[in-house]
Amino acid sequence: MKVFVTIQHPAHVHFFRNAIAELEDDGHDVHVFAREKEMAVELLQLYDIEHEVLAGTASGLSQLARVQATYEARLLHRAIQSKPDVIAAIGGVAAAHVAKVVGARSVIFYDTEHASLIQNLAFPFASVVYTPDCYRGSIGPKQVRYSGYHELAYLHPNRFEPDPTIVSDLGLDPDDTFVVLRLIEWGASHDVGQGGFGDVKDVVTQLEDAGAEVLITSERSLPPEIESRRATVEPHRMHDLLAFANLFVGEGATMAAESAVLGTPAIYVNTLTMGYTDELDERYGLLFNYQDEDRHKLALKKAISILEGDEDWDARRQQLLSDKIDTTDVVLRGIKGHSRQSNDQSQTPDMEA
Missing domain, CATH: 3.40.50.2000 (Glycogen Phosphorylase B;)
Known part of the structure; x- marks a missing residue:
């Protein structure tokens, strides 16, 4: 597959970096697009993740709107050129919009109930929205709940051992x-x-x-x-x-x-x-x-x-x-298109719509 991953916050780098590595190891073509936000670009460089910066920083909400519009327009241009199969993101306003236009599948991950602006702009256009099972909102049939947290995509013991x-x-x-x-x-x-x-x-x-x-x-x-x-x-x-x-x-x-x-x-x-x-x-x-x-x-x-x-x-x-699972496994299943999982207790805890 050709996969686009969009990064708009340092935490997004941590969330996706293990999945990006595994997708590339499996032969998928992964393109990472970023916006300058705190240390996001620095982290991509530190983890040696090839990426393209589409927009800069923003100070204040009015400037953020302009920066976001620039980011989305440039992402659309790249998607028209490259024709991705999947666009993945946290929050995913730009990802959901661009995927809808170019006929790609958009896989959105989210855990913040009070960010209503992002939800209203992204969720109606998304193909699937993955949330932790403790997420308080109901998104409808496109929602997939999983037993984990965003932070367990990179801090689960399978993925991280702290350096003393x-x-x-x-x-x-x-x-x-x-x-x-x-x-x-x-x-x-x-x-x-x-x-x-x-x-x-x-x-x-x-x-x-x-x-x-x-x-x-x-x-x-x-x-x-x-x-x-x-x-x-x-x-x-x-x-x-x-x-x-x-x-x-x-x-x-x-x-x-x-x-x-x-x-x-x-x-x-x-x-x-x-x-x-x-x-x-x-x-x-x-x-x-x-x-x-x-x-x-x-x-x-x-x-x-x-x-x-x-x-x-x-x-x-x-x-x-x-009680919880390695969230990177959820990310990989979502990107690869496996949004349901057996209730077989020999499997990792189940995800449900």
Whole structure:
């Protein structure tokens, strides 16, 4: 087959990279198209994934609309030239539209219920939409639910083994207690009107008073008093860092979920929740959601209790892994056109429409 994969966020690189490698190993012709977004292009280069950049960055929603239109027009031009059989994407507005025009099959993966703009623009045109089984929305007959999370496409033990040298490379001792603090920019369309922490300096102070080193990864500028805590980590090593952290505290759902599936407890502070953040909280106790007006205070109280406690987080992770599947296998089945699976218990957990 000729397969187009579209990348518009760093997390999309991680999600598709193992599937891209396997498809190419099986002799399929894979073309990757990207938009400049944070470190997405840098990650493609680090993983030696051949790609073409179709559009640049955007600051603000109005500019994002123009950039998206450029991306879609250029993707359409490439599709008319190359005639792909399948176009795969996360979210997939451009992928679904272009595939419809050129007669290709569009395979969309999604896990974010509140991103209604993307859903309204993409889902009606998509051939199939794959969602985790904890996804709260019903998309209709084209929806295929699977027992997994996006993060298990690249952090399942079949796909990832963390490198412990990240700890010493950052000047830490293996016995040090450290927390990864993630702050987001609040610039996405679905982030408008939302919020996370109040006073970031207070977050750092309380975590340090509890005996933890604080390593900050932030999309936005930091107050001068805490700028020295910003961690310089190569983007492809961030998951190593999360795996060996004692705790994750942050406003970003993706990194919170990544930490959780790696067995690192995660404090997620954001007025928005998704089906997967709720499930990681309520079913597995690996992620703790804080959305309400007192979220700052309650989140820090829980963070300190975790740092002072002695829970068996690995046992919780093992339960999760026994329930969930390697999501790269789902991606490959979707791209190859196998959207249903037997209920035979000898198979991996079933997917259902």
